[in-house]
Amino acid sequence: LSGGVPASDRVEQILGGSVLLAARLMRDLDDHxxxxxxxxxxxxxxxxxxxxxxxxxxxxxGKSTLVDSLIGRYRARGLRVGxxxxxxxxxxxxxxxxxxxxxxxxxxxxxxVFIRSLATRGHLGGLSRSTQxxxxxxxxxxxxxILVETVGVxxxxxxxxxxxxxxxxxxxxxxxxxxxxxxxGILEIADILCVNKADKDGADRTVADLSMMLELxxxxxxxxxxxxxxxxxxxxxxELVAAVDAHRQELVTRPEGAQRARARAELRLFELLRxxxxxxxxxxxxxxxxxxxxxxxxxxRELDPYTAAEQIVGALVR
Amino acid sequence: LSGGVPASDRVEQILGGSVLLAARLMRDLDDHxxxxxxxxxxxxxxxxxxxxxxxxxxxxxGKSTLVDSLIGRYRARGLRVGxxxxxxxxxxxxxxxxxxxxxxxxxxxxxxVFIRSLATRGHLGGLSRSTQxxxxxxxxxxxxxILVETVGVxxxxxxxxxxxxxxxxxxxxxxxxxxxxxxxGILEIADILCVNKADKDGADRTVADLSMMLELxxxxxxxxxxxxxxxxxxxxxxELVAAVDAHRQELVTRPEGAQRARARAELRLFELLRxxxxxxxxxxxxxxxxxxxxxxxxxxRELDPYTAAEQIVGALVR
Numbered sequence: 001l002s003g004g005v006p007a008s009d010r011v012e013q014i015l016g017g018s019v020l021l022a023a024r025l026m027r028d029l030d031d032h033x034x035x036x037x038x039x040x041x042x043x044x045x046x047x048x049x050x051x052x053x054x055x056x057x058x059x060x061x062g063k064s065t066l067v068d069s070l071i072g073r074y075r076a077r078g079l080r081v082g083x084x085x086x087x088x089x090x091x092x093x094x095x096x097x098x099x100x101x102x103x104x105x106x107x108x109x110x111x112x113v114f115i116r117s118l119a120t121r122g123h124l125g126g127l128s129r130s131t132q133x134x135x136x137x138x139x140x141x142x143x144x145x146i147l148v149e150t151v152g153v154x155x156x157x158x159x160x161x162x163x164x165x166x167x168x169x170x171x172x173x174x175x176x177x178x179x180x181x182x183x184x185g186i187l188e189i190a191d192i193l194c195v196n197k198a199d200k201d202g203a204d205r206t207v208a209d210l211s212m213m214l215e216l217x218x219x220x221x222x223x224x225x226x227x228x229x230x231x232x233x234x235x236x237x238x239e240l241v242a243a244v245d246a247h248r249q250e251l252v253t254r255p256e257g258a259q260r261a262r263a264r265a266e267l268r269l270f271e272l273l274r275x276x277x278x279x280x281x282x283x284x285x286x287x288x289x290x291x292x293x294x295x296x297x298x299x300x301r302e303l304d305p306y307t308a309a310e311q312i313v314g315a316l317v318r
Numbered sequence: 319l320s321g322g323v324p325a326s327d328r329v330e331q332i333l334g335g336s337v338l339l340a341a342r343l344m345r346d347l348d349d350h351x352x353x354x355x356x357x358x359x360x361x362x363x364x365x366x367x368x369x370x371x372x373x374x375x376x377x378x379x380g381k382s383t384l385v386d387s388l389i390g391r392y393r394a395r396g397l398r399v400g401x402x403x404x405x406x407x408x409x410x411x412x413x414x415x416x417x418x419x420x421x422x423x424x425x426x427x428x429x430x431v432f433i434r435s436l437a438t439r440g441h442l443g444g445l446s447r448s449t450q451x452x453x454x455x456x457x458x459x460x461x462x463x464i465l466v467e468t469v470g471v472x473x474x475x476x477x478x479x480x481x482x483x484x485x486x487x488x489x490x491x492x493x494x495x496x497x498x499x500x501x502x503g504i505l506e507i508a509d510i511l512c513v514n515k516a517d518k519d520g521a522d523r524t525v526a527d528l529s530m531m532l533e534l535x536x537x538x539x540x541x542x543x544x545x546x547x548x549x550x551x552x553x554x555x556x557e558l559v560a561a562v563d564a565h566r567q568e569l570v571t572r573p574e575g576a577q578r579a580r581a582r583a584e585l586r587l588f589e590l591l592r593x594x595x596x597x598x599x600x601x602x603x604x605x606x607x608x609x610x611x612x613x614x615x616x617x618x619r620e621l622d623p624y625t626a627a628e629q630i631v632g633a634l635v636r
Contacts, residue, residue: 037624044622058376258617265616265623266609270596272627277595278588280635291584298583299576304362305583306355309590317598318636 011042014141019114022137026116029133040133046140050082053244054148054164056189062196063170065231066240067149071107073241074145082138082146083107084131085117086160114138128159129271132264161189163264165257166247168192168240171210174202190224192243198228198236222256284316329360332459337432340455344434347451358451361458368400368457371562372466372482374507380514381488383549384558385467389425391559392463400456400464401425402449403435404478432456446477447589450582479507481582483575484565486510486558489528492520508542510561516546516554540574602634 014022028036053070057063067083074081107113116134131148138146150160161167169190195206207226214224225243229236251257285291297303332340346354371388375381385401392399425431434452449466456464468478479485487508513524525544532542543561547554569575603609615621 041622041624044624045619048619261617262610262613265613268623269613269616269626270599272623273599273630274592274596276627276631277599277635278592280631281588281591281595292580295580295583295587298587299579301363301366304359305586305590306359306362308587309594312591313594313598316636317595317634 008042011039014039014043014137015046017141019111022114022141023116026134026137029137030130040136043137043140047136048139050135050139050143050146051166051248052135052146052148052164054150054161054167055170056150056161056167057170057194057196058172059151061170061172062231063149066168066170066194066196066229066237067147068107069231069234069237070147070241071113073237075107075110075112079144080112080142081114082135082141082143083113083115084134084138084146084148085115086131086148086150114141114143128163128267129275131160132163132268132271159267163260163267165251165260166191166244168194168244170194170196171206172197173200173206191222191247192240193224193226194236194240195226195228196231199230199233203228223250281312281316284312326360329357332357332361332455333364335459337429340432340459341434344452344455347455348448358454361455364458365454366457368453368461368464369484369566370453370464370466370482372468372479372485373488374468374479374485375488375512375514376490377469379488379490380549381467384486384488384512384514384547384555385465386425387549387552387555388465388559389431391555393425393428393430397462398430398460399432400453400459400461401431401433402452402456402464402466403433404449404466404468432459432461446585447593449478450481450586450589477585481578481585483569483578484509484562486512486562488512488514489524490515491518491524509540509565510558511542511544512554512558513544513546514549517548517551521546541568599630599634602630 010021010025014025025036025039029040055063055067055070064085067085071081071083107115116138118130118134135146135148148160148164161169167189169192171193173195193210195203195210197203207228210226214221214226225247227236227239227243229240231237251260282291285294288294294303294308298305298308328339328343332343343354343357347358373381373385373388382403385403389399389401425433434456436448436452453464453466466478466482479487485507487510489511491513511528513521513528515521525546528544532539532544543565545554545557545561547558549555569578600609603612606612612621612626616623616626
């Protein structure tokens with residue numbers, strides 16, 4: 001499965017910069033190969049140096065273009081950049097229109113950029129875990145800055161972005177409904193609100209609406225920066241980079257920085273607990289009457305799912 | 319917590335139609351009150367009669383207006399209708415602009431309609447479970463048709479919709495990015511693709527694009543209906559109702575119908591297992607060094623989360 005390279009060798013080569021072996025490890029982690037988890041444990045002491053920036057927004061908000069610009073700026077600073085794309089419409093995930101994909105190729109041949117895309121579907125609660133695994137591998141490899149691009153709806157995606165060091169939420173002007181969605185939760189996770197496509201009608205109105213929402217929050221709420229960009233013309237990118245820098249500086253002095261590290265550790269731990277405990281439950285069901293028989297009984301209302309779950313937990317747990 | 323009414327009494331009164339006590343039970347279930355779970359078990363044998371229709375789409379796709387129209391049509395047939403709204407921008411969730419909310423009031427005073435909204439945030443993987451609980455209570459109360467409205471992105475939301483008897487995916491014309499997102503997964507869960515706001519430019523193109531995508535699928539893939547609606551003018555609603563009816567008829571004759579019931583039972587079971595097992599793990603951590611100390615050690619890289627999770631699972635499981 002791992003191309004014949006022993007685990008410890010592979011870890012050494014990944015730490016030495018092998019993108020090929022790192023990509024194989026990421027795939028093995030996704031496939032739950034036990035040796036891959038052992039290797040990730042060996043990489044873990046080398047993590048904790050990368051700075052993680054989450055970029056989220058609805059499909060069509062232009063966040064991929066912003067991510068593309070950010071890669072360029074950070075590369076110009078001499079930083080090595082990792083990109084995790086978990087947006088099905090992102091060119092980084094291979095889901096974009098042809099023009100976008102060609103534009104991205106300039107980074108594909110840059111050895112200082114490591115791009116990894118993750119599918120948003122079929123992860124059943126594991127999207128966040130996969131992302132954290134990929135971030136950990138890139139971090140251990142010495143990528144200085146890791147950009148995580150995701151669509152901004154769904155608990156999984158929110159989890160991913162909320163545990164980034166800096167969270168950028170991208171919105172576009174004139175979408176009343178989008179503002180509603182932001183109201184409902186996205187606002188809480190944003191460190192930077194980026195009104196992209198700001199050359200469109202209603203950009204100033206959107207900025208004003210967002211500012212008002214921020215002012216209505218609790219006085220103790222964290223500061224949130226609002227800025228305007230026109231991604232396709234690279235306008236406002238310097239300001240976006242400066243806002244990320246400023247937030248990063250703040251984290252050093254505010255208790256929030258350490259809190260985020262703990263929140264990320266907690267999310268990670270519970271995701272691992274969830275997958276391991278459910279795997280044990282599945283094995284127990286399989287060794288008994290089997291999942292098909294059990295779900296059939298529930299579907300026919302012979303057994304209620306609450307009692308079924310309690311019985312399985314009772315048999316499994318000490 | 320339950321207003322002084324003993325559990326069995328409350329179950330009787332809920333089965334007798336008390337919306338007030340049903341709403342209290344739903345709230346207690348959300349708060350994980352143990353007696354509420356016992357009551358839900360008592361309601362379970364009365365479930366399995368309601369037909370569940372999922373309606374999903376991006377914010378701004380107009381799905382709330384379609385849901386509103388569907389309520390009217392089913393009420394006109396004399397059916398009792400339950401609505402579960404888990405879209406932050408939905409007027410049913412209280413998140414809409416004033417005009418929408420006033421329009422919805424006609425159903426708020428109709429005793430044949432039971433509307434319950436659920437927050438999309440802060441559920442940490444429990445959104446689907448909460449939805450299934452609410453659907454079960456409405457089902458036991460004799461609501462004939464239950465409409466579940468949700469935003470169409472995020473695994474949790476996809477789970478909710480994919481276990482409905484009929485899944486309606488609402489799209490709007492001219493959004494290339496939206497089509498991309500559909501490509502990535504939503505298409506697989508749709509029984510009916512509803513191109514809403516079909517009076518806008520590009521509606522026929524969107525229908526053509528979707529039709530082509532459907533034709534490119536495996537020959538054994540399930541049939542999917544495509545139709546056009548203009549929700550605000552109630553155009554195409556009869557066709558939408560007819561499409562739901564036709565799909566419902568098909569389910570009776572196709573093996574898919576029983577498969578869905580089993581898939582729903584499985585999703586339910588695993589959600590309950592997940593929450594119960596994680597609660598046990600949390601209790602174990604709390605009785606030991608405590609979560610704050612543990613996550614701090616992980617954040618400081620003294621302990622890797624994989625080893626931590628394995629140790630907890632090892633201590634917890636027989």
